[in-house]
Amino acid sequence: MRPLAxxxxxxTSIGAGPIGGGWAxxxxxxxxxxxxxxxxxxxxxxxxxIIDTAWPCLESIGLAPGATRxxxxxxxxLAVAVRDTDFVQESAPERLEIKQALYKHLGELVPEGVVIxxxxxxxxxxxxxxxxxxxxxxxxxxxxNPPYLLPLVEVVGGVATSxxxxxxxxxxxxxxGKEPLRLKKEIPGFIATRLQEALWREALHMVAxxxxxxxxxxxxxxxxxxxRMAIQGQCMAFHVACGEGGMAxxxxxxxxxxxxxxxxxxxxxxxxxxxxxxxxGCNAMAGDQSFEEMAAERDRRIVAxxxxxxx
Amino acid sequence: MRPLAxxxxxxTSIGAGPIGGGWAxxxxxxxxxxxxxxxxxxxxxxxxxIIDTAWPCLESIGLAPGATRxxxxxxxxLAVAVRDTDFVQESAPERLEIKQALYKHLGELVPEGVVIxxxxxxxxxxxxxxxxxxxxxxxxxxxxNPPYLLPLVEVVGGVATSxxxxxxxxxxxxxxGKEPLRLKKEIPGFIATRLQEALWREALHMVAxxxxxxxxxxxxxxxxxxxRMAIQGQCMAFHVACGEGGMAxxxxxxxxxxxxxxxxxxxxxxxxxxxxxxxxGCNAMAGDQSFEEMAAERDRRIVAxxxxxxx
Numbered sequence: 081m082r083p084l085a086x087x088x089x090x091x092t093s094i095g096a097g098p099i100g101g102g103w104a105x106x107x108x109x110x111x112x113x114x115x116x117x118x119x120x121x122x123x124x125x126x127x128x129x130i131i132d133t134a135w136p137c138l139e140s141i142g143l144a145p146g147a148t149r150x151x152x153x154x155x156x157x158l159a160v161a162v163r164d165t166d167f168v169q170e171s172a173p174e175r176l177e178i179k180q181a182l183y184k185h186l187g188e189l190v191p192e193g194v195v196i197x198x199x200x201x202x203x204x205x206x207x208x209x210x211x212x213x214x215x216x217x218x219x220x221x222x223x224x225n226p227p228y229l230l231p232l233v234e235v236v237g238g239v240a241t242s243x244x245x246x247x248x249x250x251x252x253x254x255x256x257g258k259e260p261l262r263l264k265k266e267i268p269g270f271i272a273t274r275l276q277e278a279l280w281r282e283a284l285h286m287v288a289x290x291x292x293x294x295x296x297x298x299x300x301x302x303x304x305x306x307x308r309m310a311i312q313g314q315c316m317a318f319h320v321a322c323g324e325g326g327m328a329x330x331x332x333x334x335x336x337x338x339x340x341x342x343x344x345x346x347x348x349x350x351x352x353x354x355x356x357x358x359x360x361g362c363n364a365m366a367g368d369q370s371f372e373e374m375a376a377e378r379d380r381r382i383v384a385x386x387x388x389x390x391x
Numbered sequence: 392m393r394p395l396a397x398x399x400x401x402x403t404s405i406g407a408g409p410i411g412g413g414w415a416x417x418x419x420x421x422x423x424x425x426x427x428x429x430x431x432x433x434x435x436x437x438x439x440x441i442i443d444t445a446w447p448c449l450e451s452i453g454l455a456p457g458a459t460r461x462x463x464x465x466x467x468x469l470a471v472a473v474r475d476t477d478f479v480q481e482s483a484p485e486r487l488e489i490k491q492a493l494y495k496h497l498g499e500l501v502p503e504g505v506v507i508x509x510x511x512x513x514x515x516x517x518x519x520x521x522x523x524x525x526x527x528x529x530x531x532x533x534x535x536n537p538p539y540l541l542p543l544v545e546v547v548g549g550v551a552t553s554x555x556x557x558x559x560x561x562x563x564x565x566x567x568g569k570e571p572l573r574l575k576k577e578i579p580g581f582i583a584t585r586l587q588e589a590l591w592r593e594a595l596h597m598v599a600x601x602x603x604x605x606x607x608x609x610x611x612x613x614x615x616x617x618x619r620m621a622i623q624g625q626c627m628a629f630h631v632a633c634g635e636g637g638m639a640x641x642x643x644x645x646x647x648x649x650x651x652x653x654x655x656x657x658x659x660x661x662x663x664x665x666x667x668x669x670x671x672g673c674n675a676m677a678g679d680q681s682f683e684e685m686a687a688e689r690d691r692r693i694v695a696x697x698x699x700x701x702x
Contacts, residue, residue: 098634133690137693140694141697202648202651225619225632230615230619231614232611259610261610263602263603263607264601264602267597267602268651268652268653269651269654271608272611272616274593274597274654275590275593275608275611275654276590276616276625278590278593278654278655278656280629281649281656281658281659282586282588283586283626284658284661284665286578286585287665287672288659288660288662288665288668291574291578291582292574292582293575293668294669294673295626295672296574297582297625298623298625298626298627299543299572299624300543300545300582301583301586301620301624301625302620302622302623303541303542303543304535304543304583304587305535306620306621306624309613309617309620310612310617310618310620310621310700312613313609313610314587314591314608315594315606318591338595342579342584342585342588343585343586343656344657345588345592345657346592346656347592347595348592348595349599350595353599357599357604358595358598361598361606364606365605365606365609372444376444379444379448379537379540381700382448382537382541383451383452383540384699384700385621385696385699385700388695388696388698389692
């Protein structure tokens with residue numbers, strides 16, 4: 081039976097790779113009991129080494145009370161891994177036929193109502209849940225590598241997923257210490273990966289055209305926009321960079337620059353609706369902070385990030 | 392006359408806006424004497440407030456010996472601003488006719504051989520230097536906002552720029568404490584802005600299509616890829632994420648995923664040459680570090696960045 085989101089205690093983690101191992105390490109550090117399913121006990125050593133490698137970092141961030149690696153149970157029996165479980169995080173190989181077969185089993189084995197989340201980065205839950213007899217409790221919960229450190233989890237359901245399951249998993253991830261982001265639509269690549277993929281393709285184009293080396297690209301990001309992006313994202317970075325006028329100034333003034341050949345990505349049509357959505361969104365995020373307060377806060381944090389990168 | 396790059400002492404900063412003011416603050420903090428040109432003395436108060444706002448951050452990073460805001464001279468007389476100068480950093484408004492007229496003057500006023508660098512983000516030096524009588528010493532030196540904190544400066548010449556001037560300015564910026572990046576070609580948007588622009592256009596498309604809000608985009612970046620990008624860039628982030636196999640595994644395994652509709656940016660053709668350029672570039676950056684060492688280093692630094700973002 082599905083527990084209250086803040087009462088979940090036993091987590092099933094499926095998969096012996098860096099994502100499955102990373103999730104197991106994360107949940108152990110947050111004080112949960114973890115029942116890990118690996119495909120073969122021959123993978124146990126590698127799986128444990130992922131957790132042992134992650135542990136010192138998790139300790140330095142701060143363990144939850146009672147957190148210990150002794151709370152880990154490892155099995156190659158799926159039925160044992162999901163016994164009495166409160167939540168399943170699935171990180172099996174990224175192939176549709178494997179995931180579909182797995183969800184067919186999980187749909188019957190996992191206790192009634194318990195939510196099953198997939199770490200998939202490239203498949204949709206509508207595809208994955210196609211052969212599952214209880215698809216209403218299956219969701220995407222896509223982490224970022226390394227999953228024991230980066231807080232983001234992108235959450236979205238398939239056509240057969242219930243709102244209940246989505247509400248529950250958002251609350252559960254938040255309670256567990258993650259930063260879940262609920263998608264409005266089931267789009268390929270979700271949000272963060274799409275943004276990263278646009279940047280990545282532009283980078284590949286530049287290398288292909290002899291315009292930059294991989295090292296140029298990494299240095300450009302590390303010493304340029306990335307430290308600011310880690311603190312403000314991109315919308316608020318532009319909002320604050322434009323002073324009092326904020327995002328409205330950015331779009332009204334630099335809107336025409338969208339048509340310049342500054343990337344191989346085609347420009348979106350800057351309609352009135354899009355402009356207003358951007359401006360309203362940034363104003364909402366800014367709340368009652370003044371431009372000066374936000375700029376000062378940005379600078380203070382960039383200094384901290386620069387120092388952190390330097391050490 | 393052009394001094395040795397590590398002997399420059401007097402800097403001319405042109406422009407009263409956030410970029411001109413930011414550069415002035417940076418050079419003062421690094422112990423230089425700064426002769427600032429502003430268009431009208433009515434802008435003096437705003438200009439000084441940019442420097443005063445930046446100063447506490449610069450202090451917390453650490454001032455150079457002898458650095459003081461008393462080393463600042465402000466004038467609305469261009470000839471006075473460039474008198475005896477060792478280097479000119481120009482941050483005038485981003486309009487071609489203004490820059491061209493300015494470089495016509497600077498070409499005659501600035502002491503012989505002294506390098507003139509433009510903060511332009513959108514124009515090319517080939518265009519800017521068109522009416523300058525001494526174009527061989529004019530270069531682009533494009534900073535990232537805020538220029539007193541983010542270390543990146545993108546450097547590229549126009550058709551008439553000499554290699555000497557480019558060599559000098561690379562050494563000068565490095566000596567001054569910046570991270571200059573010399574571009575192989577004069578491409579629109581340079582490197583960092585192109586990467587950021589690809590990501591930005593994808594973000595605007597998502598908002599336009601109701602797939603994400605500005606807040607979703609910022610949260611996705613801040614809690615997902617950005618902290619890692621601040622440390623590793625994007626090439627090394629993928630190289631290290633793929634374990635022993637590195638970038639070769641990434642491209643050979645996920646190459647076909649480039650064709651997936653994960654962004655509106657068209658995929659580059661993944662030729663053998665491109666693959667090898669990416670793999671060789673990452674291997675060169677990795678040097679003799681093992682995958683485990685790099686992953687451990689990444690994690691240690693992500694923890695520091697996450698703590699820095701949190702405080």
